[in-house]
Every structure is written in C-alpha cells, then in structure tokens.
Amino acid sequence: xxxxxxxxxxxxxxxxxxxxxxxxxxxxxxxxxxxxxxxxxxxxxxxxxxxxxxxxxxxxxxxxxxxxxxxxxxxxxxxxxxxxxxxxxxxxxxxxxxxxxxxxxxxxxxxxxxxxxxxx
Amino acid sequence: xxxxxxxxxxxxxxxxxxxxxxxxxxxxxxxxxxxxxxxxxxxxxxxxxxxxxxxxxxxxxxxxxxxxxxxxxxxxxxxxxxxxxxxxxxxxxxxxxxxxxxxxxxxxxxxxxxxxxxxxxxxxxxxxxxxxxxxxxxxxxxxxxxxxxxxxxxxxxxxxxxxxxxxxxxxxxxxxxxxxxxxxxxxxxxxxxxxxxxxxxxxxxxxxxxxxxxxxxxxxxxxxxxxxxxxxxxxxxxxxxxxxxxxxxxxxxxxxxxxxxxxxxxxxxxxxxxxxxxxxxxxxxxxxxxxxxxxxxxxxxxxxxxxxxxxxxxxxxxxxxxxxxxxxxxxxxxxxxxxxxxxxxxxxxxxxxxxxxxxxxxxxxxxxxxxxxxxxxxxxxxxxxxxxxxxxxxxxxxxxxxxxxxxxxxxxxxxxxxxxxxxxxxxxxx
Numbered sequence: 063x064x065x066x067x068x069x070x071x072x073x074x075x076x077x078x079x080x081x082x083x084x085x086x087x088x089x090x091x092x093x094x095x096x097x098x099x100x101x102x103x104x105x106x107x108x109x110x111x112x113x114x115x116x117x118x119x120x121x122x123x124x125x126x127x128x129x130x131x132x133x134x135x136x137x138x139x140x141x142x143x144x145x146x147x148x149x150x151x152x153x154x155x156x157x158x159x160x161x162x163x164x165x166x167x168x169x170x171x172x173x174x175x176x177x178x179x180x181x182x
Numbered sequence: 183x184x185x186x187x188x189x190x191x192x193x194x195x196x197x198x199x200x201x202x203x204x205x206x207x208x209x210x211x212x213x214x215x216x217x218x219x220x221x222x223x224x225x226x227x228x229x230x231x232x233x234x235x236x237x238x239x240x241x242x243x244x245x246x247x248x249x250x251x252x253x254x255x256x257x258x259x260x261x262x263x264x265x266x267x268x269x270x271x272x273x274x275x276x277x278x279x280x281x282x283x284x285x286x287x288x289x290x291x292x293x294x295x296x297x298x299x300x301x302x303x304x305x306x307x308x309x310x311x312x313x314x315x316x317x318x319x320x321x322x323x324x325x326x327x328x329x330x331x332x333x334x335x336x337x338x339x340x341x342x343x344x345x346x347x348x349x350x351x352x353x354x355x356x357x358x359x360x361x362x363x364x365x366x367x368x369x370x371x372x373x374x375x376x377x378x379x380x381x382x383x384x385x386x387x388x389x390x391x392x393x394x395x396x397x398x399x400x401x402x403x404x405x406x407x408x409x410x411x412x413x414x415x416x417x418x419x420x421x422x423x424x425x426x427x428x429x430x431x432x433x434x435x436x437x438x439x440x441x442x443x444x445x446x447x448x449x450x451x452x453x454x455x456x457x458x459x460x461x462x463x464x465x466x467x468x469x470x471x472x473x474x475x476x477x478x479x480x481x482x483x484x485x486x487x488x489x490x491x492x493x494x495x496x497x498x499x500x501x502x503x504x505x506x507x508x509x510x511x512x513x514x515x516x517x518x519x520x521x522x523x524x525x526x527x528x529x530x531x532x533x534x535x536x537x538x539x540x541x542x543x544x545x546x547x548x549x550x551x552x553x554x555x556x557x558x559x560x561x562x563x564x565x566x567x568x569x570x571x572x573x574x575x576x577x578x579x580x581x582x583x584x585x586x587x588x589x590x591x592x593x594x595x596x597x598x599x600x601x602x603x604x605x606x607x608x609x610x611x612x
Contacts, residue, residue, distance in 0.1 A: 063584065064335075102313070102344030105336055147336050149310060177335075178387035179587030181437045181444040182557055 064105060064174040065154035069142040070167045073113055076141075090162045098146060098157070107144030138167050145174065189229045192238060193222050194405070197324025200242035202296020205359045208250055211303065212349040215321050217250035218242065222324055297322065298413050299361050301406075302370050304348075305377045308355050313348035314377045315384070319399075320345055322406060329397045333388070371414075375423050375479065378407050382427050390438050390587045400431050418473030422480030425466035429486035432459035444591045448495040460490045478514035481506055500529035517549040521558055533565040553582040557592060564599060573599035 079087075098104035113132045120127045132139055141163075148154055151173065158169035201218040205211050221242045235241040304318040319325045319333070331341035362370040385399025407424045414420050436450035467487045470480045485506045492498040507523035520543055528536035540559050543549045560575030576596035583589035 099339075099343060100347070102340055102347055104343075105340055147312075147334075147340065149312070173584055175586040175589065176387070176584060177391035177586055178384075179390045179444055179585035179591070180383075180387050181390075181450075182446050182554070182561075182588075182591070 063150070063154075063176070064145055064147045065151070066172045066174055067107075067144040067146065067154065067158050067161070068140050068170040068172070069144070069161065069163050070138040070169065071141040071163055072137050072167055073139060073141070074137075075166070087162045094157070094160055095144070098144075103146045103148045103153075103157075105145040105147050107142065109142040110140060113139040113141070186226075186230045189226065189234065192234065193225055193242075194324035196239050196242055197222055198297040198300045198322045199239055200246055201321055202300055202359075203239075203243045204246050204250060205300075206296065208247065209359070210250065210254065211359060212353055213253045214246070214250055215349060217246040217253055219320065219326070220249050221246035223326070295361075295413075297409060299359060301374045301410065302362055303352060303357060303359065305370070305374045306352050306355065306357055307370070307373050309348050309351055311377070311380055313344055313351070314373075315381055316341060316344045317348040317352075318377055318381070318406070319402065323402050325397060325402070333384070333397045333399050335396075371417075372419075374410070375407075375419060378403050378410070379423060379426075379479070381406070382430070386430060386434070387585070389434055390444060391442050400427070400434075403427060404431065416473070418470045419477040419479045421466045421470035421473075422477060422483040425463045425470060425483035426479055426486055428459045428463035428466070429483060429490050432456040432463065432490065438587075442587055443594075444587050446591075447489065450495075452493065452495075455490070463487065464490060476509070476513065478510060481510040481513065485510070498529075500526055504530045517543055517546045518554075521549065521554060524558055525561070528562050528565055533562040536562045537566070551582060553579040553584070553588065553592070556582065560592075560595070569599045573597075 076084075095104065095107070114130070116130070116132045118129050118131060118133045144157075146154060146157055148157070151171070154171050154173075158164055158171050161169050163169060197218065200221065201215060204214045204218055208214060224245055225238070225242060229235075229238075300322050301318065304321050305314045309317070316330055316334075319330045320327065325333075327342050327345060328338050330345075331338040334341065361367070381399050382403035385401070385403060388396055388399065404424070404427050407420070407427060411417075411420045411424045432455045433447070433450060435456065436452065436454040437445055439445060463483070464487055467480075467483045471484060473480075485503055488499050488502050488506070504523070504526040507519065507526050511519050511523055520539065524536045524539045524543075527539055537559065540555065540562065543555055549555050556575050556579035560572045560579055563569075563572035563575055573596045576592050576599065580589050580592035580596060583592055
C-alpha cells in the first residue's frame with residue numbers, strides 16, 4: 063500500500079534556524095531516505111520551492127484566476143513529500159514519526175488510493 | 183517460426199528449471215539468479231531473430247553458467263572464497279563437468295523438482311509477502327524486474343532493491359537449495375500456496391484499473407499454480423487453489439464496465455463468464471473435494487463453484503454457500519470469512535440476522551473501520567429496506583475505501599439509495 067508523507071514546515075521559523083541545525087535536519091532526513099531505498103519501500107519524493115513561489119489556480123465559469131501563494135493561508139505549509147510503499151498504515155506512520163520535521167512542525171500521512179479494485 | 187510471445191512463454195517455463203540446474207551445480211542462489219536472468223534476456227533478444235536452439239534449456243544453463251562464472255570472478259577476494267566453496271561442494275548428478283557438458287538427462291530428471299524447491303526458497307517464511315511475491319515472479323516466473331515493477335506500480339529501482347534484499351535475507355537464513363525437511367514440508371507448502379494466492383488477488387484487482395500495459399499476474403499465478411498441481415496432483419489444497427483461481431478468473435469479462443466501473447457479482451452478465459475456465463474449475467473442485475482433510479482453498483473453490491453453477495444470481499443455492507462458509511469458518515476462522523458468511527446469512531436467514539453477526543465484527547480491531555465491513559452492513563440494510571441507513575453506510579464505506587474503483591462504486595451505491603428516482607448514470611461520481 064502506498065502512502066504520501068507530506069512534510070510541513072513553518073517557512074519563517076525554518077529560515078531563522080541556525081545553519082548547523084538545518085544541516086543536521088537534512089542529513090537526518092537523507093539517512094531515512096537511504097534506509098527506505100535499501101528496504102525497497104521508497105517510491106519517490108522531492109523538496110518543494112518556497113510557498114511564496116506557489117501559484118494557486120481556480121477556473122470559474124471558464125475564467126482562470128491565478129493568484130500567487132499557496133492554496134490555503136496557514137503558518138505551516140507543505141515543503142516536500144515522499145511516497146512510500148509499505149506493509150501497513152502503522153509502518154507509514156512510523157516512518158513519519160522519525161522524520162525530523164515531525165519534531166518541530168508536522169507530517170501528514172495519507173493513503174494513496176489504488177487504481178485496482180475488486181467487485182463486491 | 184515462433185513468435186516473440188511464443189519465445190516469452192517458453193522462456194518463462196524454462197526459467198525455474200534453468201535456475202534450478204545452475205544453483206544445484208554451483209550454489210550461490212543470489213548470483214545464479216542474476217546470471218539466469220541475464221541468460222533469459224539474451225535469449226529473448228537472440229531467439230526471435232536466430233531461431234530457438236535445439237536444446238533451449240541446455241542453452242540457458244550454459245549461458246547462465248558462463249555468466250555466473252564471470253560474476254563470481256569479478257570480485258577477486260570473493261572469487262577465492264567461491265573457489266574454495268565450489269571445491270568443497272559435492273558434485274551434482276551430472277558430475278563436475280564444464281557448463282557445456284549439461285546433459286539432457288540431468289535436465290529432465292531435475293527440472294520439475296527444482297521448480298518446487300525454488301518456490302520453497304522464494305516463499306521463505308522469513309521474507310515479507312511483498313518480497314516473496316517479487317522474488318517468486320522473477321526466479322520462478324522468469325519475469326524481468328521491470329515487468330514486476332510495472333505490475334506493482336513502483337519504480338524499477340524500488341523493485342530491484344526489494345528483490346536484492348530478499349535474496350540477501352535468504353542467504354542470511356542459511357537456507358540451502360534443498361526441499362524443506364519432512365516435518366516442515368506441509369507448513370512451507372501452505373506459505374507457497376498463500377504467495378500464489380496473493381499473486382492472483384493482486385492481478386485480479388489490477389484488471390479493474392491502472393495502466394493496461396501491466397503484466398497479467400492472474401495468468402502468471404494460474405500458470406505457476408498449474409505447475410505445482412502438475413507436481414503434486416494428489417494434493418487437494420493445490421487443486422482447490424487452482425480451481426478457485428480459474429473460477430474467479432472466469433468472471434473477469436463481466437466484472438467491469440468498459441469505463442472501469444465495478445459490477446457486483448449479483449449484477450454480472452453471467453453469459454460473459456468464461457465457460458472453459460468454469461468447466462476446468464468445476465472438474466478440479468469435484469476431484470479436490472474427495473481428498474481429506476479439507477483445507478480452506480478447497481472450501482473457497484467449492485463456494486466459487488456454487489456461484490459458477492447458478493445461471494442467474496436468483497438461482498444461487500445460498501443454503502449450500504452458507505453451509506460451506508460455516509465449514510470454512512470452522513477450519514480457517516478469520517474476520518474476513520465471517521464477513522463473507524454474513525452475506526450468505528443475509529440471503530438465507532434474512533438481513534437482520536446478518537446485521538447481528540456483523541455487530542460482533544465491530545469489536546474486532548482487524549475489521550472495525552474497514553470499508554468492506556461498512557459495505558456489507560450497507561448491503562444488509564439495503565436488503566432490510568432501510569435505504570437511508572444503507573446510504574449512510576455506503577458513504578462511510580466509500581470514505582474508508584483504499585481503492586479508487588471501489589470508492590466510486592460505493593459512492594454510486596450511496597447516491598442511488600439517497601435519490602432512488604435519479605438515473606443510475608447520473609448517480610455515479612466523477
């Protein structure tokens with residue numbers, strides 16, 4: 063079963079974080095990625111550009127409205143994601159628990175719906 | 183002249199036999215598996231152009247053995263270790279000859295038993311189900327890593343890592359290329375059958391959606407199970423599993439609309455069921471039910487057979503199905519069996535009796551909150567005429583569904599009950 067792990071940060075407090083601490087964060091996350099690659103659970107993932115560079119797009123009555131900034135105004139924003147393919151929801155949560163961002167901000171674990179199904 | 187598809191089938195049949203021969207002669211399951219995979223790839227490109235060699239299996243064994251020698255030599259330190267180990271190993275039945283000296287006799291005698299030994303190894307109980315599936319498909323099924331990755335919708339690198347880790351795990355357990363000891367044989371065979379069952383289910387679910395270029399795991403599971411049935415024709419559970427697969431696969435043409443919408447069993451156009459697969463499945467069930475003791479696959483196959491024998495949903499012998507579910511629950515109890523039994527109870531004793539049975543499952547943490555429990559409860563409420571409660575339960579099931587086609591089906595069901603006057607098409611979500 064695949065899960066999307068959304069990494070949340072507060073960009074303001076991240077920028078104020080000392081460089082050494084940032085480096086420690088990155089290498090901690092990198093080590094988890096290496097581990098997930100080795101275990102065959104890693105499907106993919108990337109870091110995202112700053113929320114201020116986001117474009118939110120809505121089309122109403124055929125008219126597109128594009129505004130700068132993320133879709134929802136909030137202190138904490140999605141700054142990256144991972145997709146893992148693992149045995150259980152518990153395992154996905156365990157991975158999220160270890161992510162360094164979970165200690166300061168938060169992680170959101172969402173199941174990815176399978177395109178496959180069985181009739182009832 | 184053979185077509186590429188013919189070569190592919192031949193290679194998949196020969197893959198475990200060639201691997202078995204190479205492993206038996208040289209050991210090193212991990213490297214031998216890589217070597218055979220390379221030999222298969224070489225054959226897949228050469229044979230369609232140059233023609234199939236006179237002794238295709240001997241060709242694969244020879245090419246794989248040479249490749250294995252190269253692989254083992256590539257690491258100097260390792261090479262020394264391997265050479266010492268190779269000398270210490272007793273020669274195989276063909277003697278310690280050069281790779282090219284593989285005899286037809288050697289291949290014929292060992293090929294079949296090797297396939298079973300390979301299955302035992304790939305379905306080692308120390309591996310996770312995902313690893314067992316991946317390794318079985320590659321080492322026994324002869325599929326490439328890329329094909330397996332496509333079947334499971336993961337990147338090839340992920341699948342390669344899963345396979346390589348599975349092989350390391352097997353090496354770490356110290357497992358050898360021999361059948362399990364007599365005392366463990368039956369339990370190990372159950373694991374093999376479970377892996378084949380999972381492979382089939384994975385493939386069956388996949389035929390409702392996803393990219394159409396995915397390899398057909400149902401066909402692969404049926405082919406491998408048929409192979410095990412050929413080796414163990416007297417084993418009732420192997421026959422039962424093969425019958426269950428065939429009787430389920432027979433429904434495939436009727437289980438989805440062209441747009442991917444799932445069609446429940448009761449609403450399927452049974453004239454679209456595959457009569458050849460049903461006939462073969464029914465014959466296997468008839469034979470399997472005479473062997474004792476009965477196992478869960480035989481009983482599940484018998485249930486599938488009762489459905490297959492009903493010309494219409496209304497003609498289904500629910501008394502018989504309920505009796506079989508009672509039996510299944512006794513020999514192999516699980517909340518999923520209870521859930522399915524509830525559907526039969528609803529048809530025989532009425533939906534209220536079924537709802538009472540489902541209430542007991544709510545307390546089971548393996549089942550509570552599962553979309554299938556809510557879906558069956560919704561179905562029973564619908565049968566009981568309580569459409570408002572049924573719609574709410576279908577909606578609840580849709581929210582907890584883990585599959586997109588299943589969620590769409592459940593949402594459509596909820597919408598139909600909430601607004602019975604609307605056209606069926608209009609009720610379906612996007």
